[in-house]
Amino acid sequence: MEWRSRIAVGDCLAGRYRVTARIGSGGMSQVYAAEDMKLPGKRWAVKECDLHRIHPQRLQAEAELLMRLSHPNLPHIVDYVPPDERGFGYIVMEYVDGRTLQQVVEEDGAMSWPAAVSIALQLCEAFGYLHGVSPQPIIYRDLKPANVMLGDSGNVKLIDFGIARTYRSDCDADTLQLGTAGFAAPEQYEGGQTDARTDLFALGALLHYLLSGGGRLEAGAAPQPLYRAEVPDALVQAIRRLTRTLPSQRPQSAAATKQLLEQALAGEDASDEALKLRPGKTSAERRLIVVGGLYAGAGATFCALAIAAALRRRSVPHALLEFPTAEPELYHLLYGDRYAPKQYRFAATAALQQAPYRNRWTNGSTEWLPLPPDRPLREEWNDGLTYKLLHLAQQPVVVADLSHCWCDPLAAELCRAADELIVVADPFPSRWTKPSTRRNAEAIDKLRAEGKPVRYVANRETPFGQRREWLDLFPVQPSVLLPVIPPEQMAAESWQGKPGSIWQHVALQEQLEPLLDKLLPAAWRSGSGDPAHRSARRWWKTRLSKNIAAKQPERG
Template sequence: MNENHLNPKDCLGGRYRILSIIGQGGMGAVYLAEDLKLRGKRWAIKESKGNGHVQNFRKEAETLIQLNHPYLPNIVDYFPPNENGISYLVMDYIHGQNLAQKFKNMRNQLPFEKVIKYAIQICELLHYLHSNSKNPIIYRDLKPSNVMIDQQDNVRLIDFGISRSFKQHKQQDTVHLGTVGFAAPEQFEDKQSDHRTDLFNLGAMLYYFFTGGHYYTSRKSLQHTNIPLPMIQVIQKLLQFNPEDRYQDTLQVKRDLEKLQNDKQRLDFPNKTSLELSLQFEPKVIVVGNMYQGAGSTFTSIALARMFHHYKIKNALVEYPTNIPELYSLLNGEKNKPKQYEFLFDKYHEDHWSSNKLEWNSGYTTWYPLPLSNDALLEKNESKTEIEPLLFNIRKPIMIVDISNGWSHPSVQQLCNSADEICCVVDSIPTKFSAGLSQNNLKTAIRLKQSGKNVHFIVNRDINARVKKLWNNTLPWNPSCYIANFPFENVHEHIWKGKMFQIEKNIKDKLIEGLYPFISQIVPKSMLEQQANSTGSLKKWFQIQH
């Protein structure tokens, strides 16, 4: 351990072994540490250095220690300033990203339902802080970067450095703090902040999300946004200049937001008429991989892409860098690629690039195949940090990532930890499933399932009802869907002719029937049925099913 910071393998207090640095700021670093006493437990250790930060840091520790709420990090240990003036706070490690990062990664467009959900949770937390009978807490710095989103998609409020205890007899705050763009007027005037200050901060944050990243000071009109009038009225009331004119009760804000959340008419936004535009769900990453070599992950990935295309849902199919390049040839790239096409994997690491110029579109699907020469590409992608910017820059409502046989690669494991849906492809030949590598992949699938991930088995080359029953008895949980067994010679014939097998009409109808149970878990059924009403063969299939 040196004078300024902790290093990996250092041990704080004889108990917390440092694993890595997970954040760095002006006042210090945040470390990931393992607990040597509670084996398997990991903590975040927040560091503060410099005399100017010690008071706020100690105040944050004292504030958090007395609180207990599911949307707050728990404090487990505190180390006061050492001889070098460095303090440490040991707290829950929240695996996720903050709302500022999430908003940026989604190109400044958070789905309406997500914003409402997070705002309701924040209201619940603010009510808890404000109604503390012994010591009401005013947070005073509510902003996207201070709101973490954990793996369960719930908020966790962090950084209590400038919070204060409310003292009714005081006429003004001792110090005027807050973040420009989110702070209330009284935070920069000689007035005392109270619970209504936090409500102004909440309104400013909602304004920021619904205007695509504009601060309230920009005075961008909410009337030109695609949000319903009741939501505009809530935000306007939160943002009143005088605290007396704002909401006076946090629970009332929560009730009004819940009414919006439950109102079935809330999605009637202006100009949202087509299925493509009215699709109001957060972009999803779907990982598709083989349980064993040759199970058909690439065939399944292409089939999924074309099914989403059929439903007029924009999607992307990304061939992961751990794969042996195959997609380009299957797409007959030499004939079908756009003129002057450049592989995205050759360009995305450059300083300036735009995925739009590199897109290979086929209807609602965008293809991202690997270059045929994949030399050294794997070495460039040893960690998720290399692939993550690519996924964010090609963000589509649906992103299918074909990892083929790459389950064991560290970057794939990290990708699976953040993916929304994980599809494990198996076929109707059981002998391969008993091999050692297949069993390792099965253990990976089970581990991901136990961690709370949505893990699906997709059976490829399904033969008959008897085999289907055998699969249901063999797998640890039932498959989400079954893809019909298509004659091998027909598939090969299409490949040799440079044609896509999955778009043949009689093939497509069978794929729709097979994949619908899975797709309907990703996209609301009402939207799929709306599209079915405008498609003859699909409409007929729905009538049979219902």
């Protein structure tokens, strides 16, 4: 039946939203771009639904569903226009610049496997949120390329909740069997109950679509022949696990799926036996802490090193990672020429070259991952490599030094993956007023608005006349006041080549203790005496000893 739209370009909806273009269509709705007449320059996406084609309550149910959700990978709804006398209703939501995954594949062909995995990992985050909604989990049920927007900055959004449902464990079957051929799980057609594993089947089918350049995968199909040669076998095996016919044979949660994909990204075995090596342990138990300066010279690297020293005092296994947006300095600060292992291969280089990562550089419970000082990697880096590098760390806590590069496009993926964001600033007013500082502050505020926890550190704190005015400049009260270390002490220890002694200064460590209690999972807070802490340490030590990168062949 031909669509009978009740609005056209130029129309004004609800006296506020002027339609500027039609941007999408489906069997049960049309989507338009509209400008806000009350907020000049603001654009929205308007979804028009014909209630003659769908269940009368479904539009209102979708609007009410979206209103109570808040996640970076889900659309924000801003208005709902109830159905008129002709049976047409409207949902107004945020406008996402970008293309659907269907458009991406149709215009560009098969996607590179790191980019596809990056998208899938973001969808895992979204599904983890939806499946964890209380009191009843939300099952999306219609994951397909046309329902996923890829923003210009690489962020992913699910854009259609028309057939999502709340999961009820007391039901044996869904009221309606809906979905899209080639992406819907078998239970959607066989009268079974859909649950979290239904969405995970569709995620595997979506990966197949992206990697094969548009192929649709039914349960039991063998995907390997349709892929480019460089697609790792571990990723192929992960797709096969996700798209198994029986839900009980698939990964059982979004967290388990994320772990499976991270293993594939790192070149690990994605078989059932490999997954048994991680009973009860998922990436959700890890912590990624991103540390960055509000501006250059604020002391982000100093703060990151001090946090690493505090973690080492608690015997918490962790990694300090220098991200490729930064200007390399960690290797020299640690006197790498003297202390790095012989034939040390930088983790970032191993990730870039798809090469083995051996001879890890450790100091007690700390693993160092500096950038190579003589080879800038910024121009060669991409989001897929970010996930590879994070996985190579193989530690339950990873501290990433972002320098002051909050506005760098590469930083977006790192910050999206982070559990905590630490922003460092010092008391020198000239640095607070620079245009680059304002841009960084806006980027950080946007991350905070998207739900990322942001904490501030006041560095080089010392008594002076305008101290109160300085602290009032912070958007929120700083979580930590790091004192000034006497310059004569810093100079002496630097010339003596004693890496770590400065950051272990007792005054720094005393200030950082309360922050660590906020940053760490409960099982890690009480130190090595805690049984759960000891168990986690033993498990991670076992993982480190297996040297997963040894499975990958040398290249070049």
